[in-house]
Amino acid sequence: MNTIPSPSGAPRPATLPTTVLGYPRIGPDREMKKALEAYWGGGDPAALSAALSSQRERTLQHLQGLGLRGDGAVPADGAAIDQVLDAAVLLGVVPARFRAAGLRPVDPDSHDGLALVSALARGTEELAPLELTKWFDTNYHYYVPELEPGARFAPQGEAVARRYRAFADASADLPRLTLLGPVSFLLLAKVTTGALEGGAAHGRTDPRSRLDLLPDLCQAYATLLQQLRAAGASWVQLEEPALASDGWDVPREPIIAGTAAAYRQLAAVSDRPNLFVPVSYGAAGAEVLEALGGSGVEAVGIDLERGEVPTAAELAPLRGITLAAGVVGGRNIWRTDATHAVRQLDELRERHRGPITVSTATSLQHVPHDVARERALDPEIACWLAFADQKITEVLSLASHLHGGSPELESWCREDADRRARRAQHPRVHVAAVRDRLAAVHAGDRRRGPSAVRREAQQAALQLPPLPTTTIGSFPQTAQIRRLRAAHRRGELGQEGYVDGIREQIAQCVAHQEQLGLDVLVHGEAERNDMVQYFAELLEGFVTTTHGWVQSYGSRCLRPPVLFGDVHRPQAMTVEWTRFAASLTSRPVKGMLTGPVTILAWSFVRDDQPLSETSDQIALALRDEVDDLQRSGTQIIQVDEPALRELLPLREADRPEYLRWSVDSFRLATGSAGAETQIHTHLCYSEFETVIEAIDALDADVTTVEASRSGFEVVSALARHGFSRGIGPGVWDIHSPRVPSVDELTERLRLAVSVLGAATVWSNPDCGLKTRGWPETTASLENLVRATAAVRAEIAAPAVPV
Ligand code: MET
Ligand SMILES: [Zn+2]
Secondary structure, eight states: OOEEEOTTSOEEESSOOSOOSOOOSSOTTOHHHHHHHHHHTTOOHHHHHHHHHHHHHHHHHHHHHHTOOSTTOSEEOOOSSOHHHHHHHHTTOOOHHHHHTTOOOOOTTSHHHHHHHHHHHHOOSSSOOOOEEEOTTSSOEEEOOEEOTTOOOOOOHHHHHHHHHHHHHTOSSOOEEEEEOHHHHHHHSEEBOOOSSOSTTOOBOOGGGGGGGHHHHHHHHHHHHHHHHHTTOSEEEEEOGGGGOOOOSSOHHHHHHHHHHHHHHHHTOSSOOEEEEEEOSSOOOHHHHHHHHTTTOSEEEEETTTSOOOOHHHHGGGTTSEEEEEEEOSSSOBOOOHHHHHHHHHHHHHHOSSOEEEEESSOGGGSOSOGGGOTTSOHHHHTTBOOHHHHHHHHHHHHHHHTTOOHHHHHHHHHHHHHHHHHHHOTTTSOHHHHHHHHTOOGGGGOOSOHHHHHHHHHHHHOOOSSOBOOOSBOOOOHHHHHHHHHHHTTSSOHHHHHHHHHHHHHHHHHHHHHHTOSSBOOBOTTOSSTTHHHHHHSEEEEOOSSOOEEEETTEEEOOOEEEEEEEOSSOSSHHHHHHHHHTOSSOBEEEEEOHHHHHHTSEEOSSSOHHHHHHHHHHHHHHHHHHHHHTTOOEEEEEOTTTTTTOOSSGGGHHHHHHHHHHHHHHHHTTOOTTSEEEEEEOSSOOGGGHHHHHHTOOSEEEEOOTTTTTHHHHHHHHHTOOSEEEEOOSOTTSSOOOOHHHHHHHHHHHHHHHOTTTBOBOOSSOOTTSOHHHHHHHHHHHHHHHHHHHHHHHSOSSOO
C-alpha cells in the first residue's frame, strides 16, 4: 500500500480503500432491537453490552467477508441506538436536566453510558427525552442534541479509543470509526435556553450563535482524534450530511466559512488519523468542495446518487485528495444502473486530479440487509433489487473497473441493461389501462365545488353540533388484535374466523365511542398492521418483504413495502369494514384512507418515473375507493397525509414543484367526492408553518393537525393565513400515556375557538390512538367530551349575564 508521511511523521495510507459509508446497525434479525427492548424492560446492562459487542463484531467480519479490505475500508459504527445521540454523548453534550439528575457524560459503551443513552432517548419519569426528528430525506429519525448556553463539551477520548480497539481487535485490517462531523452536529442540534425542567418548555435563542461554538467543539473533536490515533486508527470518518442541504436557520455563508475553519483546525491537529469527510443526502456543491479541499483533510466523499458529477473546476480544490465517489445509492433498494455509474466514474477520472475510491452515496443504514433472504418474492422482481449486501457487491464491482478494468465489467453492465429492459417491459410495471386513465385526467377531476356550498350541504346531511368530537382513526391495538392478525397471517386462522374476530373488535370500538358520546365515529383500524402496509398489500404494483426491516428510530423498525409497478386497485379495500361499523350506529362513521404522499413517503418507490406520476396513480386508486365508500353510504371520508411535510424536499428550490404535485394528487384522490360528502385530512409531525398554503390548497372540508406538542403554533399560523374550513387542532398529545385534565382540554379548546372562531373548530386528539392502552384512551376521551360540552355551553351563552 502507498504511504505518505503525515505531518507528525507517522506513516499513513494515502488512499482510502473501496468502502461504504455505513451499514445497518440493528442486525439482520433485529438482534439489537431485541437487546435494547430487553434492557429497557428491566434487563441486565451486561446483556445489552454483550449484544452490542457481538453485533459490532459480526458486522465487521461480515463486511470484510463481502470483500471490503484494506486499512480504513470497513466503517465501524459504534452507536447503540443513533449516530447523532452517540456523538452527543461522546462530546459530552448532556442537557442540564439530566446532569442535575446525576446522569453525567460518560463512556457511552459502559453500563452507565448505556443508561445515559437510554435516558436521553426515552426520558425518565421526571425528565423529558431528547426530541426525535427526521434525518434528511429518509424515514430514519435522530435524537436532537440540546445546546444550552454556557454548556461545555466533555469529549470522551478514552471511550472512543476503547471502542476503536474493540473494533480493531475483531478485525484483520484497521477499521474506520464513523462519527458525525462538527458542522453537522451543530446544525442538527437545537439551541435551547437551558430550562432545567421538562424539555418541552425550551425556548429558542438566536440560532446563529450556534456556529460560534465551532472552535470549542473542534477542540473536543481534536481530543477524540488524538485518542483514536494513539489507539492505532489510520482513518476516521467525520460525516457532514448537513452540508448538502439548505433551509437551515443559519445562512449559507457562515456555514461554509465555519466548515473551512473547522476542518483547517482539525487537519492541523498533530497525531491524528487521516480524515475522511463524506457529504451525503444531496450534492455537496462547489463552495463546500472548496471549503473542504483547502482544509487539509485526506479524503472527501460526494453523493452521486443525487448530485451531478462536479466539473473539473469544481473539483480543482480537491487536487491530490482522495475523492470517494458515492455512485451506489444508500436510500433505495434498486440495483445501481451499472452503465450510468461507470460513466460517472469515467467522468470523475477525467476531471479529478487525485485518487478516486468507489463508495456509497449515503450510509446503507436505510436499506435492509440482504435480498437473498426474500424467498417469497417473485424472483423476477427480486432480481431488480439490491439491499445492503448487494450494494456492497456493486461497489466492489465498480471499484474493480476503476482500478484497471475488470473483464467481467462489460458483461455485468450488459446483464444489468438486460434486466432493466425486462423490468421496463414487465406487464406489472407498465399497465396500459393505468397509463391511459392517467393520461385522460383533466383539471376538473381535481376540483370540487365551492367550499361554502359544500359546508351547507354537509351540515344539512350530518347535523353536527358545534365543536364536533371525533378521533383520528385508530384505537388501541391490543395484544388480542395483534394475535388475531398474526394467526391469520400464519394461516392458523381462516378468512371467516378472521373477519368475525375483526368485526367483534369493530363492534366493541363502536360501542365504546357511543358510550363516550363522540359525534363522528370510526371503525378503529383493527385490521391494519400499518397505515401504509395495509394498502400496499391490497393494491397492485407493490410487493412486501419478509425480512426487509430498517431502523426508523430507537428500537423501532419498519418493513417498507416496495412500490415497483403501475398502481391500481383490484377491489375495494376498506368498504366492508366501514360499512359494518356504520351498520351498528346511527351516528356518522368516517371512512379512513391513507393519502398518496404518505404511501410514497413510507415505501421504497420505483426509480423509473417521476414521483408525481406514481403519486397520481395511487390517487386514482384511492379515488375508486372514495367512490365506493360514497356509494355505500359513507358521508365522511378521511384521507390521511401525515407525511406531507415529511417529503418536502431538502432544497428550497425543489419545494414549490413538490407542493404542487402532492396537493394535486390529494385533490385527484378526493375530487370525486360530492358536495355532501365531507372530506377530512389529518397531518402530523408538526412544523407546518412552511406548508400552510399547501394545507389550504388540499381543499379538505376538515383538517385535523397535531398541535399539542408544538404549543399550538399551527393554530395561529392557520388563523393568520385565513383558513376558512373545518380545523381540528389536536388538543390531546397521544404520544404519552398521560390523561389530560378537563381543565387543560377546555383551555386549549377555548384558545382554538378564540383564534379560529367557533364555526370551524373540531374537538379531537392529535393523532391515532393505536399505541395507547384502553384505560387512558377512555379516560382521556371522557375528558375531551366534557371539555367540549363546557366550551359549547360558553359559545351558546356568552359569559356576560343578560
Ligand atoms: C400517523 S397519522 C395516523 C392516522 C391514522 N388514521 C391513525 O389514526 O392511526
Ligand atoms: Zn397522525
